[in-house]
Amino acid sequence: MNSRLLPLAGFILLSGLLLVGLNISDRKTLIPSPLINKTVPGFNMPVLGDPTVRMTDNSFLGKPYLINFWASWCITCRVEHPVITELARSGVLLIVGFNFRDESADAQAWLTKFGNPYDINLVDLDGRISIDFGVYAAPESFLVDSSGVIVFKQIGALTSEVIETEILPRLVAMENGSR
Numbered sequence: 737m738n739s740r741l742l743p744l745a746g747f748i749l750l751s752g753l754l755l756v757g758l759n760i761s762d763r764k765t766l767i768p769s770p771l772i773n774k775t776v777p778g779f780n781m782p783v784l785g786d787p788t789v790r791m792t793d794n795s796f797l798g799k800p801y802l803i804n805f806w807a808s809w810c811i812t813c814r815v816e817h818p819v820i821t822e823l824a825r826s827g828v829l830l831i832v833g834f835n836f837r838d839e840s841a842d843a844q845a846w847l848t849k850f851g852n853p854y855d856i857n858l859v860d861l862d863g864r865i866s867i868d869f870g871v872y873a874a875p876e877s878f879l880v881d882s883s884g885v886i887v888f889k890q891i892g893a894l895t896s897e898v899i900e901t902e903i904l905p906r907l908v909a910m911e912n913g914s915r
Contacts, residue, residue, distance in 0.1 A: 760772035769889040770871060776803075776884050777868035784843055784857035791858055793884060800910055802903070803828035803878040804854070804894070805866055807838040808846035810874040816893035817850055823834055823899055826854035828907060836866055836874045879903055881910055 771777070776793045783789040786796040804820060806813040824831050833854035835843045840859060847857070860866055869878065872891065879902075887906055890898055 763778050769886070771870060771878070771886045772889060774886060775864070775888060776878075776886055779858075779865050780882070781834075781858040781860060781865060784833070784840060784859050784913050787840075787859070791856065796830065796832065796880070797882065797884050800907060801828060801880050803832050803834055803869075803880060805834045805836045805860070805869070805876045806873050806875045806877055807836045807874045808842040809838065810836075812893050813875045814850070816875050816895075817853070818892050819896055819899065821851055821853040823894070823903075824855075828904070830855045833864075834865065836871070837863045838861050879906055 778793050780792045877890040878886050
């Protein structure tokens with residue numbers, strides 16, 4: 737009789753652990769970035785559509801900006817795109833696209849089809865810059881202050897909620913002289 741109850745007891749115990757795990761209030765996977773409060777990793781990247789023009793990490797100093805790693809093959813980037821577009825329309829900050837491990841022709845076709853919300857797009861074809869930023873997969877975004885220091889990292893798609901609760905308050909803090 738006890739040998740029959742042992743598997744049942746094990747099943748009930750595992751089911752209970754699973755339910756507890758599913759009911760944890762903050763189920764987000766938070767992966768802290770070691771780059772928060774550090775200067776943007778150095779880069780020298782070609783501009784999408786004009787590889788003779790290059791931009792560096794110093795090109796954007798003087799005003800806050802958002803770096804958004806994206807790719808034409810990225811399904812989540814397509815979901816995020818309307819949010820990035822709306823943020824760009826608001827004009828509250830410069831938005832720099834880092835096209836991530838993508839063929840330039842594919843990236844340009846994607847922007848033509850869905851619209852280009854970026855102030856500028858840079859090309860990270862081999863993914864070396866994404867490694868320096870610690871990017872796991874597109875999309876990922878970094879809010880950078882006017883002195884080139886990363887103040888926030890978003891893993892996954894930017895949402896309206898993230899913009900309202902994370903990006904905009906940090907921009908206001910920057911305007912008020914704090915982070």
